[in-house]
Amino acid sequence: MRQLRYFSHSPFCRKVRLVIGEKKIRVEPVLQRPWEHDVSLRSLPLLTEENGTTVTDARAIAEYLDESHAAPPLMPADPAARATARRWINHFDEGVWRDVTARPSEPPNTACLTSPSG
Numbered sequence: 001m002r003q004l005r006y007f008s009h010s011p012f013c014r015k016v017r018l019v020i021g022e023k024k025i026r027v028e029p030v031l032q033r034p035w036e037h038d039v040s041l042r043s044l045p046l047l048t049e050e051n052g053t054t055v056t057d058a059r060a061i062a063e064y065l066d067e068s069h070a071a072p073p074l075m076p077a078d079p080a081a082r083a084t085a086r087r088w089i090n091h092f093d094e095g096v097w098r099d100v101t102a103r104p105s106e107p108p109n110t111a112c113l114t115s116p117s118g
Contacts, residue, residue, distance in 0.1 A: 005030045005046040011096045012058035013045040019062045023069045059093065 004020065004027045006013035020027055032044055047055045047064070055061050066074045075082050 001026065001028045002050060003028045003030050003048045005032050005044055005048075007032050007034065007044050010044060012093070015058045015093075016045045016047070016061045016065075019065050019074065022072065022074060023065055025065060025069055059089070 002025070004016065006017065006029065008031060017029075027047075043056065045056070045058055045061055047061045049055075055064050062074075075085055
């Protein structure tokens with residue numbers, strides 16, 4: 001069975017779990033606790049297929065699952081609409097990453113609450 005290694009507090013792992021839920025894909029979830037295993041948070045999420053194919057990086061996994069499981073499609077069919085969706089995804093991912101990795105003394109990033117330029 002396909003396995004997803006993930007860390008429950010990672011927004012990127014949550015993104016992949018949302019894609020899996022929307023697509024109704026069966027996976028064996030494997031919770032990784034970096035403090036208990038020799039696992040870097042940078043290596044998660046990690047999807048391993050039954051045939052041994054491994055996909056890392058939340059965006060790559062999300063696109064891989066959307067392309068390999070046609071229904072329901074998560075991206076629009078129209079290329080222009082797809083480009084807009086990708087721009088929003090990138091905008092959100094970068095905003096969340098900055099907020100998650102910000103030092104407590106730094107003000108929160110509100111860029112993900114505004115429209116991406118372009």
